[in-house]
Amino acid sequence: MKRLLTTLSISCIAMIMAVPVIAADTIKIGFNLEMTGDIPKVGESSKFAAEMLKADINGAGGLEVGGKKYKLEFIYEDNEAKAESAVTTTLKLIEKDEVLAMIGPNSTKQAIPAGQVANDNEMVMISPWSTNPDTTFNRPWVFRAAFLDSFQGPMAVNFAIKTFKAKTSAVLYDLSNDYSKGLAEVFKKLFEGKMGAGSVLAFESHGTKDQDFSAQLTKIIAAKPDFIFLPDNYNQVALIVKQARQLGYKGEFMGSDAWGSSELMTLCGKDCVGLHFSTHYAAAGATGATKEFIERYKAKYSYTPDDVAALTWDATGVVLKAIQNTGGLTGKLKKDRKAIRAGMAAITSFGGITGNMKFNEQGDPIKCGVVVQITKNGEFAFNESICPE
Amino acid sequence: MLRRYSVHLSLATVGGLIIYLAHQEYLSLYIMSVLMFMGVNIILSTSLNLVNGYMGEFSCGHAGFMCVGAYVSSLLGVWLFANDKVFGAPLLNPKYTLYAFPLLILVGGIAAAFAGLLVAIPSYKTRGDYLAIITLASNYIIISVIENIGAIGGSRGFMGMKQLISAMEKRVDLPWMPIWVFLFTVFCIWLMRRYISSTFGKGVTAICQDEVAAEIMSVNTNKIKTITFMVSSGMAGIAGGLFAYILGYVNPGSFNILKSTEVLVMVYLGGMASLSGSVLSAILFTILLELLRPLQIIKWIVIPLLLIILMQFRPEGIMGNRELGDIFPKLKKFYRFK
Numbered sequence: 001m002k003r004l005l006t007t008l009s010i011s012c013i014a015m016i017m018a019v020p021v022i023a024a025d026t027i028k029i030g031f032n033l034e035m036t037g038d039i040p041k042v043g044e045s046s047k048f049a050a051e052m053l054k055a056d057i058n059g060a061g062g063l064e065v066g067g068k069k070y071k072l073e074f075i076y077e078d079n080e081a082k083a084e085s086a087v088t089t090t091l092k093l094i095e096k097d098e099v100l101a102m103i104g105p106n107s108t109k110q111a112i113p114a115g116q117v118a119n120d121n122e123m124v125m126i127s128p129w130s131t132n133p134d135t136t137f138n139r140p141w142v143f144r145a146a147f148l149d150s151f152q153g154p155m156a157v158n159f160a161i162k163t164f165k166a167k168t169s170a171v172l173y174d175l176s177n178d179y180s181k182g183l184a185e186v187f188k189k190l191f192e193g194k195m196g197a198g199s200v201l202a203f204e205s206h207g208t209k210d211q212d213f214s215a216q217l218t219k220i221i222a223a224k225p226d227f228i229f230l231p232d233n234y235n236q237v238a239l240i241v242k243q244a245r246q247l248g249y250k251g252e253f254m255g256s257d258a259w260g261s262s263e264l265m266t267l268c269g270k271d272c273v274g275l276h277f278s279t280h281y282a283a284a285g286a287t288g289a290t291k292e293f294i295e296r297y298k299a300k301y302s303y304t305p306d307d308v309a310a311l312t313w314d315a316t317g318v319v320l321k322a323i324q325n326t327g328g329l330t331g332k333l334k335k336d337r338k339a340i341r342a343g344m345a346a347i348t349s350f351g352g353i354t355g356n357m358k359f360n361e362q363g364d365p366i367k368c369g370v371v372v373q374i375t376k377n378g379e380f381a382f383n384e385s386i387c388p389e
Numbered sequence: 390m391l392r393r394y395s396v397h398l399s400l401a402t403v404g405g406l407i408i409y410l411a412h413q414e415y416l417s418l419y420i421m422s423v424l425m426f427m428g429v430n431i432i433l434s435t436s437l438n439l440v441n442g443y444m445g446e447f448s449c450g451h452a453g454f455m456c457v458g459a460y461v462s463s464l465l466g467v468w469l470f471a472n473d474k475v476f477g478a479p480l481l482n483p484k485y486t487l488y489a490f491p492l493l494i495l496v497g498g499i500a501a502a503f504a505g506l507l508v509a510i511p512s513y514k515t516r517g518d519y520l521a522i523i524t525l526a527s528n529y530i531i532i533s534v535i536e537n538i539g540a541i542g543g544s545r546g547f548m549g550m551k552q553l554i555s556a557m558e559k560r561v562d563l564p565w566m567p568i569w570v571f572l573f574t575v576f577c578i579w580l581m582r583r584y585i586s587s588t589f590g591k592g593v594t595a596i597c598q599d600e601v602a603a604e605i606m607s608v609n610t611n612k613i614k615t616i617t618f619m620v621s622s623g624m625a626g627i628a629g630g631l632f633a634y635i636l637g638y639v640n641p642g643s644f645n646i647l648k649s650t651e652v653l654v655m656v657y658l659g660g661m662a663s664l665s666g667s668v669l670s671a672i673l674f675t676i677l678l679e680l681l682r683p684l685q686i687i688k689w690i691v692i693p694l695l696l697i698i699l700m701q702f703r704p705e706g707i708m709g710n711r712e713l714g715d716i717f718p719k720l721k722k723f724y725r726f727k
Binding site for chain 2: 035036037040076077078082083084085087088089091092094095096108109112113116120121132134175176177178181
C-alpha cells in the first residue's frame with residue numbers, strides 16, 4: 001500500500017516536472033482557453049485552429065520578423081471557464097511562461113477579468129469571441145476579433161429593409177439573456193428611426209427556460225408584421241419557429257449570430273429552411289482563404305469549423321502580424337511587448353478569413369459581417385456582406 | 390508565556406514575510422494570486438464546515454451567499470469610492486478607501502448572513518436531504534435575482550472595484566489586497582474557533598449528535614441553527630467580497646452550483662468538524678489545481694481519481710474530525726489556540 005502511494009506520488013511529480021525544453025529563437029504566445037468546464041467545445045475549436053496555423057508557419061520555416069526566422073511556440077492553458085482561474089492563468093502566462101502576447105479567453109465572463117490583468121501588466125491580449133464592450137473599454141492593451149453585439153442591430157435593419165422590403169416588424173427576445181435583450185433594444189430603436197414610430201408592431205419577451213411561446217406568437221401574428229426579428233439562442237429559435245409555423249405564420253424571420261450552431265437544423269428541420277441571420281462568417285459558399293481554411297480544418301478534425309475557430313485563426317494572425325510590424329525583437333520582454341502594442345495599432349488593414357479588419361481606438365475591430373441563408377441541406381450559405389456605414 | 394503567544398507570533402511572521410516579499414516583488418504576481426485565492430478558499434471551506442461538519446446539516450448552496458457578499462461589498466464600494474457609469478462620481482473622497490475597505494467587506498458579510506436566513510428559517514422544520522434541496526434552491530434564487538437586475542449589469546456582471554485597490558495603493562504603497570485577504574482569513578478562523586469552543590458551540594455539536602436529545606437537554610435548537618447558518622453564510626459573504634476585489638469583476642455565473650461543489654469537496658477532503666483539516670485541504674486543493682495545470686484536460690481525471698483514492702483509504706478525510714493538536718499531541722506543548 002505504502003509503496004503504491006509512493007509510486008503514485010512520484011509519477012505525479014514526474015509528470016509535473018516534464019516541462020518541454022525550449023529551443024532558442026522561438027516566439028512564445030499564450031492561449032487562455034476554456035478547455036474544461038461549461039463550454040469545452042469553444043476552447044477545443046480555438047486550440048485546433050491555432051494548432052493548424054502553427055503547423056503552417058513552422059512548416060514554412062517559421063515567422064519572419066525583421067529578417068530573422070522564429071519558430072512559434074504556443075502555450076495552451078486551461079481556464080476551466082472560471083473567472084478566477086482565467087486571472088491566475090493570465091498571470092502565469094505573463095510571468096512564468098513569459099509569453100509575448102495572449103489569445104483568449106473567449107467567453108466574456110473570463111475575458112473581462114483577464115483583460116484587466118493583461119492591461120495592468122502591459123501585455124497585448126486579444127479575445128477572439130467576447131462581444132461585451134467592457135472587455136476592451138478603456139484598456140489600450142486589450143483587443144478583440146469579433147464585432148460588437150450592437151453592430152448586428154444595424155445589419156438586421158438594413159438587410160430587412162433592403163431584401164424583405166419590410167415596412168413593419170415584430171421582435172421576440174429572451175429577457176434574461178443580456179445579449180438577446182440588448183440586441184432587441186438596438187433593433188427597435190434603429191428600425192423605428194428608419195421606418196417611423198410604431199413600425200415595430202410587437203415587442204415581446206420570454207424567459208430562458210420557456211418551452212411554449214404561443215401567447216407571444218399569437219399576439220405577434222395578429223399584428224401582421226412583415227418579418228419577425230429573433231435574436232435568440234439556436235435551441236429556442238428551433239422551438240419558436242416551429243410553433244410560429246404551426247400557428248400559421250408564413251413570413252420571414254431574421255436572426256443573429258447565436259443561431260449559428262450546427263445543432264440548429266437538427267432541432268428545427270425543414271421549418272427553418274430559407275431563413276436569414278447575421279453572423280461572423282459563412283462556412284458554405286465561402287471563397288478564397290476562408291474556403292481553404294474550412295476544407296483543411298474539416299479534413300483534419302472532421303467537422304466544420306464554427307465561428308470561434310475562424311475568429312481564433314484571425315486573432316492569432318493579427319498578433320503575428322503585429323509581431324512582424326515590430327520590425328525585429330530585442331529579446332527583452334517588456335520592450336518587445338510594448339513594440340507589439342505599437343504593432344497592433346499600426347495595422348491598417350488585416351485580411352482575415354472572417355473579413356478585413358482594422359482596430360479603432362478602443363481595440364474593437366471595424367469589419368464587415370455577413371448575412372447567411374439556411375439552405376435545404378442545412379448549410380448556412382453566404383447571402384450578403386454588410387459593412388459598417 | 391511563549392506557548393501562549395506562539396500562534397500569534399508565527400502568524401505575524403508568516404504574514405509579514407509574505408507581504409514583505411510581495412512588496413519587494415520577490416514573489417511574482419502569479420504566486421500572489423494563487424495565495425490570495427487560497428485565503429478565499431480557506432474561509433469558504435472552514436465556514437461550510439461549520440454547517441456540514443459541526444452541525445451535521447448538508448448545505449450545498451454555499452456559493453450563493455458568497456455571491457451576496459461579493460455583490461453587496463462591490464456595489465457599496467464602487468458607489469462610495471469609484472467613478473462608475475451606473476452610480477456616477479464617487480460619493481466620498483477616494484482617499485478614505487483604505488479605512489473603509491474592511492468595513493465594506495464586513496457589510497458584505499453581514500448582508501450574506503441575512504441571506505443565510507433563507508436557509509436558516511426552513512431548517513426549523515426540515516433537515517437532511519430536504520434541507521439540502523432548500524440550500525440548492527437558495528443558491529439558484531440568489532443567482533437568478535442578480536441576473537435579472539439590469540441596473541447592476543445583470544448577467545453581464547459588474548466591475549469597477551480595481552479603482553478602490555489603486556486608491557488604497559496610492560495612499561500607502563503596500564500590496565493591500567494580499568494584506569486584507571490574510572487578515573480576514575486569520576480573523577475568520579479565529580472567530581470560528583471561538584464560536585465552536587464556546588458554550589454555544591457545544592450546542593451546535595449536540596444538534597449534530599441528536600437534535601431531539603439536544604432539545605430535551607434545554608438546547609434552543611432553532612436559535613442555534615439560525616445563528617450558525619448566519620455565521621457560516623456571513624463568512625462566505627466575506628470570502629465573496631474578497632474574491633470580487635481580487636478579480637475586480639463579478640459575474641453571477643461565477644457563483645453557480647459548481648463553485649458550491651468545489652467548496653464541498655474541500656470540506657470532505659479535510660475532514661468533517663475539523664477546522665485545521667479544512668484549512669489544510671483548502672491549501673492542498675488550491676495548490677493541486679495549480680500544479681496539475683500542465684496536464685490540461687487530464688487534470689479533471691487525476692483530481693477526482695485522487696479523491697476516490699483518498700476516500701477509499703481514508704474515508705474520514707485528511708484529519709477526520711480531529712484537530713492538528715489531537716493528531717500530534719506533542720505540538721500542544723508549543724501552542725495554544727483558542
